[in-house]
Amino acid sequence: MTITDLTTGQDPSTDQASSPGERAVGTVVVAGVGGVIGRHVAIEHARLGHRVIGLSRRAPSDLPDGVEHRAVDLADPDRGALADVGDVTHLVFGAYVEAGPPAELVAPNVALLRGALDVAQAGGHLEHVTLYQGGKAYGAHLGGFKTPAKEDDPRLLAPNFYYAQEDVLRERGARDGFAVTMLRPEAVLGYATGNPMNLLMAVAVYGTLCAAVGVPLAFPGSRAAYEALYQSTDAELLARATVWAGRSPNADGQVFNVTNGDQYRWANLWPLLAEDFGVDVGHPLTAPLVDTMSDKEPVWQRLVERHGLRPTPWADLVQWPFADFIWNSGFDNVSSTVKLRQAGFGDCLDSEQRYLDLLARLRADRVIPPRGATA
Incomplete structure (x- = not known):
């Protein structure tokens, strides 16, 4: 089945020549390559011919074809773990650690992000980082919330590691000169x-x-x-959105809800x-x-x-x-995807x-x- 991008009229499953202003993709590091999101993002980048380095503590039993693996403990990483890789241009952060109640999730998950940034930035050429959030940003884990949820809805008072990670990422990006994008899927479907x-x-x-x-x-x-x-959010659709966000200047500094569109x-x-x-x-x-x-x-x-x-x-x-x-x-549980479509990604399922x-x-x-x- 061919999925047509509603904005461009093109098939988003094939690699298109970069449009003016789009950033080129060199080496992509996927933190959390063993997860459902990380796995599908790695597959999509590899399919497009990009060099992909997958990070996790242990190598997945079915590492996707074309994806290299490095065993890295992001909580205490070796900053030289990618010394032989060359210039890393993109970091996709899909790692997560379950650590108990919401307040106890903040410190360990922020530490994972900092570790991934340290590893990816060692070469000095990082250009873009994608961070995944989700419905917890709107309070979906607490009960009924305002729908359709929109990206500019105010934060909640309750502790939330998504907020802390986003703040760290924006601060590092502003300091070190790389762009950032936050994607918010819901109920990711994949294997x-x-x-x-x-x-x-x-x-x-x-x-x-x-x-x-x-x-x-x-x-x-x-x-x-x-x-x-x-x-829901199909894992393959989310992977295509991730590739788009890493290239498009329209995604720089933005938060986008990403669902199948229905x-x-x-x-x-x-x-x-x-x-x-x-x-x-x-x-x-x-x-x-x-x-x-x-x-x-x-x-x-x-x-x-x-x-x-x-x-x-x-x-x-x-x-x-x-x-x-x-x-x-x-x-x-409904999120608006209007902002994403207006920015240039119109894929839906x-x-x-x-x-x-x-x-x-x-x-x-x-x-x-x-x-x-x-x-």
């Missing part, structure tokens, strides 16, 4: 090994297990969440998912998945062995508390169709079993 905070994988594993044991696909959350508006209700998507998994639709049932899935590892292992699936550890497949939070958030496309890809890649699989 990366060992990256369990991923709604796509929650849908995939939950639906697979319902089908394998022969029970209806009941929405495992609140009826309010079932009926509320929600939105919204959906689980009430409308759920029957499509049930049909895709070959099961009946169940009624919404507030049954925490952390409890429901507590004894399902043996079932999953039988599926892996019987159907030759990728042997991903159960703990690395899905973070069930994350899925429980999303499917019990009974309020609209049909989210409902994208779920089905990505589930088909997971089956083809043997991440989940084929339709009709039993345990």
Whole structure:
């Protein structure tokens, strides 16, 4: 399927010659290359012929083709870790550490950003940094918030590591002469090994297990969440937006919401998912998945062995508390993407169709079993 950029009329999946004023891309460093965002950004830059260096503490088991890896602990980095790389022009920061309550997330995640900057700036030619934020910038983790959320909405009083990272990045950019862009996705859909905070994988594993044991696909959350508006960001679309932001002067110093450009209700998507998994639709049932899935590892292992699936550890497949939070958030989650489109990036996707496309890809890649699989 070809996606056309609504602003330029061009296919954004192919590398176009730089327009006047666009910055050239030399070597790109992706911090957090093992995550779903970092992985897809690395793939996109490598596909476009850029040199890509992926940073993480351990090399991913399926490092994308064309991507070099350097084992770096960003909390305590060796500033000379990229001494043989040459000029690094772009840093994409997708690293994250889970450290407890919101106030305790600030210091360690700011430290990761500082470490990545130190490593990327060692060559002295850094031109652009992309930082990812998300719905927490608007208070999506606290309850209902103003919708559609816009990039100039005021900050919240509650502690938030996004704010602290942005302040550090703007200060360093102003001091050292590189441009910065903050991108705010929501519910990123994609696949990366060992990256369990991923709604796509929650849908995939939950639906697979319902089908394998022969029970209806009941929405495992609140009826309010079932009926509320929600939105997603495809990981490939976000990667294309990242490439655009790294090149375009229209993105310099800006914050942009990045979603697929539409919204959906689980009430409308759920029957499509049930049909895709070959099961009946169940009624919404507030049954925490952390409890429901507590004894399902043996079932999953039988599926892996019987159907030759990728042997991903159960703990690395899905973070069930994350899925429980999303499917019990009974309020609209909508962000405006007008600013992004006006700045020059108009890529969009049909989210409902994208779920089905990505589930088909997971089956083809043997991440989940084929339709009709039993345990």
